[in-house]
Amino acid sequence: MASRLSVEPAKLLDTLKSTVFKNATNEELLALVVVSNEYGLSPFLKEIYAFPAKGGGIVPIVSIDGWNKMLIRHPEFDGIQFEFSETPEGELVSCTATVHMKNRSHPVVITEYLNECKRNTDPWNNMPHRMLRNRTLCQVARIACGFSGVYDEDEAASIVTVDAAIVTSAPKPAPATDTAAESAAGLAPSEVIKPGAASGPQAELENLVTNSGYKLDTLLKWGEDTGNIPDGTSLTGWADIPADICKRLLRAKAGLLSGLKQAAGL
Numbered sequence: 001m002a003s004r005l006s007v008e009p010a011k012l013l014d015t016l017k018s019t020v021f022k023n024a025t026n027e028e029l030l031a032l033v034v035v036s037n038e039y040g041l042s043p044f045l046k047e048i049y050a051f052p053a054k055g056g057g058i059v060p061i062v063s064i065d066g067w068n069k070m071l072i073r074h075p076e077f078d079g080i081q082f083e084f085s086e087t088p089e090g091e092l093v094s095c096t097a098t099v100h101m102k103n104r105s106h107p108v109v110i111t112e113y114l115n116e117c118k119r120n121t122d123p124w125n126n127m128p129h130r131m132l133r134n135r136t137l138c139q140v141a142r143i144a145c146g147f148s149g150v151y152d153e154d155e156a157a158s159i160v161t162v163d164a165a166i167v168t169s170a171p172k173p174a175p176a177t178d179t180a181a182e183s184a185a186g187l188a189p190s191e192v193i194k195p196g197a198a199s200g201p202q203a204e205l206e207n208l209v210t211n212s213g214y215k216l217d218t219l220l221k222w223g224e225d226t227g228n229i230p231d232g233t234s235l236t237g238w239a240d241i242p243a244d245i246c247k248r249l250l251r252a253k254a255g256l257l258s259g260l261k262q263a264a265g266l
Contacts, residue, residue, distance in 0.1 A: 001033050005042070016043065021050045021058075028058050035060045035149055039070050051153070062150045064134045071141040076101045080140070082133055094254075095132040097140040106225050109262075110140040110255030119154060139252045143228055148244055155251070201246035206238040208253065214260045222263035 002009040013029075020043040021029050032043075032050060039062075041047040047066035050058040062070070071077055078100040085094040096111040117135050118124045124131050138152040209219050216238060223229025229245055249256050 001037050004037070004040075005044075020044065020046075024050055024058055032058070032060050039066070039147070039150070040073070041066050041069065048150070051151075060150050061153055062138075064137065064152070066150075067134075067138045067141050067152065070147060071099070071137070071145060074101075074145045076103045077145075078102045080137070082136065084129060084132075092128050092132065095129075095136040096258075097133075097136040099140050099144040101144055101227065104225075104227050108140060108144040108226055108228075109258060110136060110143055110252055111258050112136040112139060113254055116254070117154065139255065142248060143226075143252055143255065146227070148248065201243045201250060202238045202241055204250055205241065205246040208250065208256075209260065212257055212260070214264060218260055218264055222259050225263070226259060228259075 002012045005012065007015075016029060016033075017024065021032055024032065028050070032048070035041075036043060036048050039048075041062065043049060045065070046063055047069060048060060048062050051061040071080070080100070081098045083096045083098075084092060085096070086092055092114050094111050094113045096109060099108045099110075101108065112132060112135050114128060114132055117132060118128065135152065135154060138155075141147060205219075206216075209216070220229060220232035220235055222232075223245075224232035228249065229235070229241060232241075235241060
């Protein structure tokens, strides 16, 4: 990072620890620097910063400027469009982002819904269209380009909630029906794996997809066509889908179901 920013490494270290990555341990700071370098983000331009977790530690957060920068610099990026959906009374319902990639025959389409994303903050209350558009851009950039290990601020709030629940709970791991975990994954209580069933993100994804009326073959074919599940059709079961891909698809539940609906010809 020091070489990329043309500064002395020792001076950069001191500056990062006293400003944008304040209170981070050396190990946490190293993780943040690795992520910054991986995606070419500048902490001094507020493209990436540290978000403190209630249970201790930090979460790397990428601002909307950072997500936009990562997307438009991707060599296969070929344009993005946004479309808002509103009620007859003019109230905002959802925002759909369509990203075109040069190396894919089908665009990546992600829809985010206001009632699932809105928080009781001034930006969300005063600028709901802009905030929902920003949230949709983050999600479609992640799906289209495969960005991982970074979050937007709203996602970080959910992660912090889950971490705090785990830290303050009994020593045993939280069960699959933990309410905070359900919320972070975007699952309704009825969609959560019941006790005794297979656990993990693969099982959560299987539960979501099958309960929505789709089969594994449909998911894998859609995933390969859109680039969301590389070599999807070569996989033979739910357990073969990498955990990080499952988590990413669960976070983008609305876009996933919309894509499966199109893939199934419904």
